[in-house]
Amino acid sequence: MISLENVAMKLNGAQNIVITAHTNPDGDAIGSSLAMKHALESVGKRAKVVIDDKLPRHLSCLPDFDTIIRPPQTAEKIPCDIFLVLDTAPDRIGDTQKSFEGEMLNIDHHITNKGNPSCTYVDAKRAATAEIIYELLDIMQITLTKKIASCLYLGMATDTGFFKFANTTAFTMNAVANCLEAGVKPNEIAEFTEQKSYETVKTMAEAMNTLELFADGRAAGIFLNEELTKKAETTEGFIDQIRIIEGVDIAVLLKCNNARECRVSMRSKGANVAKIAESFGGGGHIRAAGATLNMGFYEAKSAIMAAITFALKG
Ligand SMILES: [Mn+2]
Numbered sequence: 001m002i003s004l005e006n007v008a009m010k011l012n013g014a015q016n017i018v019i020t021a022h023t024n025p026d027g028d029a030i031g032s033s034l035a036m037k038h039a040l041e042s043v044g045k046r047a048k049v050v051i052d053d054k055l056p057r058h059l060s061c062l063p064d065f066d067t068i069i070r071p072p073q074t075a076e077k078i079p080c081d082i083f084l085v086l087d088t089a090p091d092r093i094g095d096t097q098k099s100f101e102g103e104m105l106n107i108d109h110h111i112t113n114k115g116n117p118s119c120t121y122v123d124a125k126r127a128a129t130a131e132i133i134y135e136l137l138d139i140m141q142i143t144l145t146k147k148i149a150s151c152l153y154l155g156m157a158t159d160t161g162f163f164k165f166a167n168t169t170a171f172t173m174n175a176v177a178n179c180l181e182a183g184v185k186p187n188e189i190a191e192f193t194e195q196k197s198y199e200t201v202k203t204m205a206e207a208m209n210t211l212e213l214f215a216d217g218r219a220a221g222i223f224l225n226e227e228l229t230k231k232a233e234t235t236e237g238f239i240d241q242i243r244i245i246e247g248v249d250i251a252v253l254l255k256c257n258n259a260r261e262c263r264v265s266m267r268s269k270g271a272n273v274a275k276i277a278e279s280f281g282g283g284g285h286i287r288a289a290g291a292t293l294n295m296g297f298y299e300a301k302s303a304i305m306a307a308i309t310f311a312l313k314g
Helices: 004-012 027-042 129-139 146-159 170-181 186-194 198-208 226-231 273-279 297-313
Strands: 016-021 046-050 078-086 100-108 120-122 212-214 219-224 250-258 261-268 288-293
Touching (some): 004 078, 004 100, 004 129, 016 027, 016 100, 027 046, 100 129, 129 146, 198 226, 212 297, 226 250, 261 297, 273 288, 273 297
Parallel strands (some): 016 046, 016 078, 100 120
Antiparallel strands (some): 212 219, 250 261, 261 288
16 A cells, blocks of 8 residues: 555646546545645646546535536546545446546545555544545645535545534544534535425435335344335435434435446445455445445345345344
């Protein structure tokens, strides 16, 4: 693994940086990427954020959100000095890697990122990649502007469930304090990101109706078939509503994209859900992980329920 000082040195020596993050991007992926873009631009470098997926609308309050592009479909790779991959190993960035060519650097906080020793920096103690970016900017002596701080704040807030999860540390809160000093207004960010349309809240009620307890009451799941998955424009926050059930360790949300593909997200209070996700080819953190299952709805539902039940017995 390379050091953060090494990352800082390489970025200092670069002019033209392409930043990317995982598909199905969350607040940390987008917040870290845009924070990095603003930071690099503030010291006179060129940076663009490229993400190979639709972007969640609830994050569109971030400065420069609308400058994020999809990878251009070109015959030849576009050269850049540094190709910076954030919040994931480079295997989850879609087609972005096919479009650009440059020295790769990879910064992540996922324990399942095994990394490439010549270009990866992983710190699984950090609640969010945004925390690592915060450390990196400190090393690079880049001043925290309100734009940078807003992006970092959102990354840390979303990955810690707004500072409620076990990954929240004193380091998180110190970094957050400095973001507030730089002008971030927590209420404005929370109001914007948590806002949902009337239709989404109605769909949430339908999703809640699929709630099932299993594994002797130690697991709870909501299971959205293809129709319900299509209807829900976002499922942001759904899983948090079942995490709170008394006696439940693992909460699971299953979404069915089509007859051959389902997406599963898990949250736990203690059990290692990264291990369960890995058994399906996915990954994540000990208490928050996910996987894509190449199965139809009913098959995926029984497979994930069986795996969770087994894990909680073991
Ligand atoms: Mn993250």
